[in-house]
Amino acid sequence: MYNQHGAMVAVKSRLVIFDSEGVIKMPDRLGVTINKFIMGEQLSIPHATGDFSGLLNELVVATKVIAREVNKAGLVDVLGKTGNTNIQGEEVKKLDEYANTAIIQKMDHTGYLCAMASEEEDGIIEIEDKHPQGGSYTLAFDPLDGSSNIDANVSIGTIFSIHRKISSAPKGTLADFLQRGSEQVGAGYVIYGSSTMLVYAAGQGGVHGFTLDPSIGEFLLSHPFIKIPERGKIYSVNEGNSHKWDDRIKGMVDYFKTDDKQTGRPYSSRYIGTLVSDFHRNLLYGGVFMYPGDADNPNGKLRLLYEAAPLAFICERAGGGSIADYEDILDIEPTTLHQRVPLYIGSKGDVDICRKFLKGEM
Ligand code: P6P
Numbered sequence: 581m582y583n584q585h586g587a588m589v590a591v592k593s594r595l596v597i598f599d600s601e602g603v604i605k606m607p608d609r610l611g612v613t614i615n616k617f618i619m620g621e622q623l624s625i626p627h628a629t630g631d632f633s634g635l636l637n638e639l640v641v642a643t644k645v646i647a648r649e650v651n652k653a654g655l656v657d658v659l660g661k662t663g664n665t666n667i668q669g670e671e672v673k674k675l676d677e678y679a680n681t682a683i684i685q686k687m688d689h690t691g692y693l694c695a696m697a698s699e700e701e702d703g704i705i706e707i708e709d710k711h712p713q714g715g716s717y718t719l720a721f722d723p724l725d726g727s728s729n730i731d732a733n734v735s736i737g738t739i740f741s742i743h744r745k746i747s748s749a750p751k752g753t754l755a756d757f758l759q760r761g762s763e764q765v766g767a768g769y770v771i772y773g774s775s776t777m778l779v780y781a782a783g784q785g786g787v788h789g790f791t792l793d794p795s796i797g798e799f800l801l802s803h804p805f806i807k808i809p810e811r812g813k814i815y816s817v818n819e820g821n822s823h824k825w826d827d828r829i830k831g832m833v834d835y836f837k838t839d840d841k842q843t844g845r846p847y848s849s850r851y852i853g854t855l856v857s858d859f860h861r862n863l864l865y866g867g868v869f870m871y872p873g874d875a876d877n878p879n880g881k882l883r884l885l886y887e888a889a890p891l892a893f894i895c896e897r898a899g900g901g902s903i904a905d906y907e908d909i910l911d912i913e914p915t916t917l918h919q920r921v922p923l924y925i926g927s928k929g930d931v932d933i934c935r936k937f938l939k940g941e942m
Contacts, residue, residue, distance in 0.1 A: 612801040614640055614778065614790045621785055632765065632782065635692040635717055635742065640799060642686035643738055643770045643778060646679045646724070647792060650736065650772040668699070668918065675730050676700060679723035679738065693719050694745040695752025697917055699886055704917065706751055717765070718743045718756045720886040725769075726854025735773030737856030741890035742766040757917060761889030761910035768894065769856045779806065779860065781897040787863075803864075808900040811929040812866030815847045816858045824874035832937035833870070836930075855882060859891050859925065863898060868930035873905070873922040880922040884914055888923045901931035906938040 618636050622628045664677075680700040687693055688705075691712030696705040697720040707713060719742055726736040742765050747753045768780030776792035778799050789803030815836040822830065836847040847867065852858050858869050873880045882888050884904075892902035892909035902909040902925035912921065924934040936942040 614799040614801070617788065617790070617801055618782075621782060625783065631692050631716055632742070635687075635690065635719070636766065636780070636782070638686055638690050638692070639683070639719070639740060640778065642683045643776075644792065644797060644799075645682045645686070646738060647770070647772055647776040649678055649682075650675060650724075650730075651776075651794075675736075676724045676727045683719075683721055683723055683738075687719060691715055693717055693752070694756060696720070697757050697885065698723060699725075699883065699918070704752060704754060704757060713750065715752075716745050718745060718752055720757055720890075722883070722886045725856050725887065726852075729852075729854050734852060734854060735771055735857045736854055737772060737860075738770045739856060739887055739890050740768055741886055741893070754917065757885060758914040760913055761884075761892050764889065764893045766893075767890035769860070769890065771856050771860055773857065777802070777860075779803070779863075779894060781894050785897070787894055787898040806863060806898050808863050808895065808898045809866030809927055810899070811844065812862060812868060812927040813844060813847050814850050814862055814865060814867030815870065815930075816849070816851050816862065816867065817870040817872070818851060818853070819849075821872075821874050824876055825872055826874075828937050828940065829870075829872045829874075831942070832934055835933065835937065835942070836868070855887060855891070859895075862926040863895065863900070866927045866930075868924060868926035868934060870934065871923045877920070879920040882920060882923045884909070884912060884919050884921045885917060888921050888925070889914075891925060895925050899928065900926055901928040902926075903931060903935055903938070906935045 615637055618633045622630060622633045680698055684696060684705060687696060688707055689711040693707060693715040695707060695718055698705060699722040707715065719740060721738065721740040723738055724736055725739050729736055743756065743759050743763060744765055745752060745756050747755045766780060766782035768778060770776065770778045777789055779787060779789045781787045787806040789806055790799035791802040792799050817833055836845065838845050850861065862869055871880045871882050888909050895902050896910060904912060904921040924931055
């Protein structure tokens with residue numbers, strides 16, 4: 581149940597943290613702050629130095645800063661465009677830029693990172709010499725996913741992926757980012773929606789959700805040990821692209837739309853247009869999100885390193901599945917920082933059906 585360093589286990593669905601002196605009973609599972617939870621997980625990792633915990637806790641603060649600004653959107657001049665475009669050729673919104681800067685400025689002097697990568701930055705973000713050097717981790721992130729929805733007050737999010745530094749160079753290099761998703765040491769996302777929620781998984785641990793209580797400024801444990809249903813009843817895809825799909829994709833989407841009570845079909849169509857929000861709903865309710873490659877964009881739209889891979893890490897830890905064409909997302913060897921991949925992610929049973937269509941077996 582626990583080792584000499586302690587551990588955190590679910591006992592009769594209540595969370596207790598064991599430490600070397602004894603048992604710290606949770607007053608109730610809603611009273612657990614994310615910081616305490618992260619420390620609890622660290623207790624169960626014998627060789628943990630505390631750097632990973634420190635990194636996560638600093639990142640949590642950055643997301644609170646972003647949440648504060650997102651929640652003011654519409655009241656102060658943070659809406660609208662900056663007039664710039666990013667490497668993706670997408671218009672950069674003021675909140676995009678704010679979120680990007682908030683994470684970089686919060687994380688660059690912690691000493692935990694060797695480098696960062698952001699959807700908003702062309703190359704990797706070096707840790708300047710004036711800051712502590714020698715960090716053991718990389719942080720790749722999409723600072724504000726779904727930003728095209730900002731002005732319409734539709735939920736948006738931050739996605740992050742953490743790898744261990746593997747290069748021998750003194751500073752982080754591109755090679756430290758181009759690692760398979762299965763090598764991630766942690767990943768997560770924040771949704772700025774009806775409430776602000778942070779979901780993460782680390783190491784071999786489970787998937788846990790925390791909801792921000794604005795009255796105390798703390799993320800409190802609200803969804804411990806999230807598991808995605810084996811099959812869902814929801815499919816999420818932008819059918820406006822269907823004229824560009826090949827027959828495999830058309831057959832796949834038609835399958836989910838076909839009336840067949842025996843196999844729980846038709847599924848309901850739900851599409852928010854913000855990846856983290858569509859993913860999060862399917863994680864909790866079950867279902868499959870699809871962003872296929874098409875005639876115009878054979879590799880689809882979504883990015884591997886800071887969108888598909890971190891969500892795939894979360895999904896697999898929650899018992900779900902995630903594939904690109906028919907290769908597991910977590911097995912893909914990245915070649916470039918901003919590479920795009922087709923994405924099929926969600927309930928294992930539903931993703932297996934996608935895989936069969938992609939292989940021409942259905
Ligand atoms: P489309 C948002 O711009 C985003 O990057 C993801 O959050 C979302 O899933 C996708 O693009 C939506 O793309 O082409 O359907 O508008």
